[in-house]
Amino acid sequence: MAVSRTARKGVALDATSADTKTRILDAAELLFMEHGFEATSLRQLTAAAGVNLAAVNYHFGSKEELFQAVLTRRLDPMNQERIERLERIERDAAGKPLSCEKVLFAMLIPALRLARDERRGGKNFLRLLGRAYADPAPFIRSFLSAQYAQMIARYKEAFLQALPHLSRQELTWRLHFVMGALSYTLAGTDALKLFAQVGAADNDELLLQRLAPFLVAGLKAPPMGDTRKLELVSGD
């Protein structure tokens, strides 16, 4: 009824509704990851959560808003932790020279910590996030942009400082490559099978030990032009 629509922004209604809300969020996180947003129906979702079909619209308003809530629940704390870590290493290095490694790690570690924290969604969520990056739905794209804009801007400045040999534009591209490798890897527990056995990311610390040297070397590389020109047109 009319009440339900405004009820969501009522006074703190934790213990009573949080249970249903949380069960919906948990089931949604799992199913959206398993089958994607479009392919997950509210009927199977609410059944998995053990709640009534109408509960999603009552508590979240719509399926799209539920999806955003699923992302927000994990992204907000993670990105906040990223910013806090960056601020701390900036503060610690009262002098100027920020090392590329430290900035990169400040960015990677919160993601890895989230992946490791099974109580809070763990790998499920990062896989979901990795796929959301590639989703063309406008409501997902604009939502993610808003969620990340602030953090990305901060890190871009920090990297610019740590990698003075890169122009702003060159750095923008490289951060893009970094995010690509990261999201693809985190999203890929399935995709890994494309390449080989690979003992799976059972150990996330190990994954960071593999990913970090690759990304640091890529970031530090001199831009093309310092090395020989390439003749890519060839071939025919």
Added chain:
Amino acid sequence: MAVSRTARKGVALDATSADTKTRILDAAELLFMEHGFEATSLRQLTAAAGVNLAAVNYHFGSKEELFQAVLTRRLDPMNQERIERLERIERDAAGKPLSCEKVLFAMLIPALRLARDERRGGKNFLRLLGRAYADPAPFIRSFLSAQYAQMIARYKEAFLQALPHLSRQELTWRLHFVMGALSYTLAGTDALKLFAQVGAADNDELLLQRLAPFLVAGLKAPPMGDTRKLELVSGD
């Protein structure tokens, strides 16, 4: 009727049916990219292609088989070109030492050439492919695995030769990172907006000039352990 099901494997029925089939494939490539597989309905797809609704099932059997046909049309030639280029540089370097750059370029250039070839789908297709990588649908995953297995295996051997300092497992991970950065970048004409203006990949040769130094440096980097250990647990 019963005929239609077997007709697809009849004798070469080019000029007559190819027109309808091609129009379906072109429209599908565009719409699957724009809205994703699930969110694209056969009704809007056949309307965009200017063909009858039933034409998809008649010519391709099902929506899923249409999707596979869309991928195959571009992937088969691209991966074959990748293998041919690898074989050529292996042949040219009659001696042993294959350079990492050359192997990587043999892998990247066919993708870039496809992206540049607007007559054959161009960027549309690579964006579609990038998203297919991240799609969890089993029929997509197994299809892509089959399409890529052979090519990936060949390149893994070549890289193993060009990068003798990497163990097989380390290399598997790094190829994964490479594919992540590549697919994310190719898929991302939208996603780029996440980070900044970035003049868009209007010039694909320029993109390769930015991507290549990053990836080469990442591939050549010594594995962790050669550099200092990291203390990632910290933070609390």
Added chain:
DNA sequence: GCCCGATTCAAACGCCCGTTTGAATTGCAT
């Protein structure tokens, strides 16, 4: 000129979707 397989077409099939409704139920403040 006709025939027959290949193709196109309009219509329908059964199914599941996201959302809404209004009545039951709950549980806390009074």
Added chain:
DNA sequence: ATGCAATTCAAACGGGCGTTTGAATCGGGC
């Protein structure tokens, strides 16, 4: 105990989905 807002529930709404059907149309070989 009662009242009332917050929540849950079963049921239904309208609509779009992928697919199937059988008739209409096409077009080259005899």
